Amino acid sequence: MDLFLVPNNPEHTVLVSANGVAHYRVNTTKTAHRRVTMIQRPAESEEASVVAEIDWGCFDKPTVVRSCPLVIGRTGIVADGVLASDFLYKRNQFSSSRYFLGDDGIEYRWKFVRGVGALIRVDSKEEIARYSFTLSNEGLYAGERKSRLNIQPCSVDLDLVVVSFLIMLKKRREKIGVANLDCAHDEDPQGDGGGDGGGG
Numbered sequence: 723m724d725l726f727l728v729p730n731n732p733e734h735t736v737l738v739s740a741n742g743v744a745h746y747r748v749n750t751t752k753t754a755h756r757r758v759t760m761i762q763r764p765a766e767s768e769e770a771s772v773v774a775e776i777d778w779g780c781f782d783k784p785t786v787v788r789s790c791p792l793v794i795g796r797t798g799i800v801a802d803g804v805l806a807s808d809f810l811y812k813r814n815q816f817s818s819s820r821y822f823l824g825d826d827g828i829e830y831r832w833k834f835v836r837g838v839g840a841l842i843r844v845d846s847k848e849e850i851a852r853y854s855f856t857l858s859n860e861g862l863y864a865g866e867r868k869s870r871l872n873i874q875p876c877s878v879d880l881d882l883v884v885v886s887f888l889i890m891l892k893k894r895r896e897k898i899g900v901a902n903l904d905c906a907h908d909e910d911p912q913g914d915g916g917g918d919g920g921g922g
Contacts, residue, residue: 724858725739726740726869727870728868732892735747738862739861741862746761746884748762755780757778759775761776774790776788786806787806787889792885794809796823810886826877828843829844830843831844832886837855839890840852843876850873853891
């Protein structure tokens with residue numbers, strides 16, 4: 723399944739399939755002291771549409787993922803949510819890879835290198851999803867360069883793939899700078915050479 727980010731902004735976007743169907747809507751509200759991203763999908767009610775709420779941290783407060791029972795942390799919940807760093811954890815402090823435990827009990831790893839993100843099933847090394855800025859060959863966006871998340875059939879819930887992807891993409895863009903939103907380049911030029919940060 724291909725999902726295109728329209729527009730290419732992980733805080734305000736719609737994830738649209740090649741035939742133009744909106745699968746997820748992402749909106750972020752900002753106040754003086756808080757920035758919250760709501761991820762929703764089409765549903766019969768507003769309440770049922772909520773996939774996750776991400777309360778982005780700042781200097782003295784961590785980022786917390788709420789309203790998503792599929793998101794689990796290694797050490798449990800904090801107040802009414804899960805710390806993003808506990809959900810998407812590092813195995814090695816020098817690696818840019820992040821891991822999470824799927825609802826299928828399997829560990830997955832996100833890695834971004836040179837503008838491409840890949841989600842790998844750790845035990846089998848199978849690629850589950852790939853993010854890239856590329857030319858679309860078919861459908862509504864044929865002939866256009868678009869940010870695309872390609873997801874293969876897998877046992878992990880699609881919501882977990884999308885929530886983890888949006889957190890990773892936003893954090894990556896903060897690291898490289900907002901001016902580079904539509905460019906493909908290495909977010910970790912001196913980094914770990916695409917390694918997984920140790921331990922498979």
